[in-house]
Amino acid sequence: MAHVSDRSVAEEVVQETWIAVLEGLDRFESRSSLKTWIFSILTNKAKTRGVRESRHVTFSGVGSTDGEADEPAVDPSRFMASGFWVDHWASPPHLWDDDTPEKQFLTKEGMLYLEKAIQALPLNLRQVLVMRDVEGLGSKEVCAILEITEANQRVLLHRARSKVRQALEQYVGGGRRQP
Amino acid sequence: MTRDELKNRAIDYLAGKVTCKEFTEAATDYLEGSQTWLGWVRFQMHLGLCPGCRAYLRQMKKTIHTLGRLPEEPIPPAVRDELLQRFRTGKSR
Numbered sequence: 001m002a003h004v005s006d007r008s009v010a011e012e013v014v015q016e017t018w019i020a021v022l023e024g025l026d027r028f029e030s031r032s033s034l035k036t037w038i039f040s041i042l043t044n045k046a047k048t049r050g051v052r053e054s055r056h057v058t059f060s061g062v063g064s065t066d067g068e069a070d071e072p073a074v075d076p077s078r079f080m081a082s083g084f085w086v087d088h089w090a091s092p093p094h095l096w097d098d099d100t101p102e103k104q105f106l107t108k109e110g111m112l113y114l115e116k117a118i119q120a121l122p123l124n125l126r127q128v129l130v131m132r133d134v135e136g137l138g139s140k141e142v143c144a145i146l147e148i149t150e151a152n153q154r155v156l157l158h159r160a161r162s163k164v165r166q167a168l169e170q171y172v173g174g175g176r177r178q179p
Numbered sequence: 180m181t182r183d184e185l186k187n188r189a190i191d192y193l194a195g196k197v198t199c200k201e202f203t204e205a206a207t208d209y210l211e212g213s214q215t216w217l218g219w220v221r222f223q224m225h226l227g228l229c230p231g232c233r234a235y236l237r238q239m240k241k242t243i244h245t246l247g248r249l250p251e252e253p254i255p256p257a258v259r260d261e262l263l264q265r266f267r268t269g270k271s272r
Contacts, residue, residue: 011258018262074203074235087198092231093238105245114249133246139211150213158207165242 017042036141073162117167129160197225
């Protein structure tokens with residue numbers, strides 16, 4: 001959240017969500033997990049807010065699956081452009097050892113970098129990535145919360161993971177020896 | 180055709196048609212187990228032959244693992260105070 005206005009809007013949405021949770025707790029039936037239920041309230045509040053304050057682009061793309069789909073998972077220049085091995089690795093990724101990149105990202109600087117990489121994602125990708133990989137929700141739950149199909153969810157998740165992987169690769173690659 | 184020739188031809192068919200680009204585009208499908216059985220077999224065979232894609236898959240898995248270890252963001256004190264206040268008074272507005 002780079003802008004103060006976005007940040008404060010987000011805080012308000014979170015607050016409204018907790019209040020709605022508190023009020024609705026009696027009506028909560030354990031058909032879904034509590035976490036899923038809270039996330040659906042949060043998403044709905046954010047959507048409503050996005051409609052109400054359209055100048056805050058932050059929430060305008062909630063649940064959207066537009067765009068991004070055509071962007072490749074890996075920079076095309078890393079594959080062979082022609083010949084027998086066309087579309088095979090020209091510049092393959094390095095094999096990370098057991099401590100990479102975890103060790104780097106236990107530091108404050110690394111953590112900040114990772115968070116920035118997440119923040120840089122378009123909203124629809126960020127939502128899916130945060131719910132699935134940061135919060136650990138299942139794909140069915142995320143599809144229900146965002147009202148998208150499993151296929152859509154996988155596309156968004158893959159785009160998001162690909163972008164974060166690329167960011168981590170750049171970060172890790174900065175100080176490492178070339179083989 | 181001998182048995183070995185047949186086997187080689189089957190391997191060529193299954194593995195030879197997967198490009199690394201295709202693998203990187205569908206790695207999440209592979210990890211989520213949402214491919215067809217044949218698709219999964221083709222990817223398995225490609226992985227067996229391609230160290231680049233093995234490294235790529237490992238990077239993807241480690242990316243996911245690292246994301247899962249991010250610490251929770253602390254609640255801003257002002258938000259926490261106001262929420263607690265509302266919880267205590269039992270009024271939402």
